[in-house]
Amino acid sequence: MDSKLTSIFALFPNKQRDDLIPMLHKIQDEFGFLSEEFIIDVGKYLNISINKIYGVATFYDNFRFGPKGKFHIRLCHGTACHVAGASTILAELEKYLRISAGETDKNGLFSLEVVSCIGACGLAPLIEINDEYYTNLTLDSLKSVLDNYRENHNSIYEEQ
Helix, strand or coil, X not given: CCHXXXXXXXXXXXXCHHHHHHHHHHHHHHHCCXXXXXXXXXXXXXXXXXXXXXXXXXXXXXXXXXXXXXXXXXXXXXXXXXXXXXXXXXXXXXXXXXXXXXXXXXXXXXXXXEECCCCCHHHCCCEEEXXXXXXXXXXXXXXXXXXXXXXXXXXXCCCC
16 A cells, blocks of 8 residues: 555544545545545545545535646536537537547646536636636637647647
């Protein structure tokens, strides 16, 4: 078992079910995502079935089961963004990146996450890429933003 994981377990010496969510957060903060191996180890440590852990982790949309891409895209899908066309933006993102929400492309360049609200409702629809915001998006402006990331990082990205 990884020594960092052992250190995280040491923060939860009582081994209670109530420790599950905070423990999963600590693991994700440390490793970037929840791997199958980590979930198995948590199950053994807390004496909770793997199915129950997956059930809890998949219920909350802030847990990831794979690594984020170099450019992590968060699409706001709150009420204002939804009304302003976030669903159309999502469809275009998935088409352009060739991944679905919650996935990372095979090159590890882009990952896509849909979030409930970013808190910039007057600027809808919007995405955040690594803490940089792109607001009042149209399909054309979205394509321009994504093309810019691809063009400026083409040494990393190879066309699929």
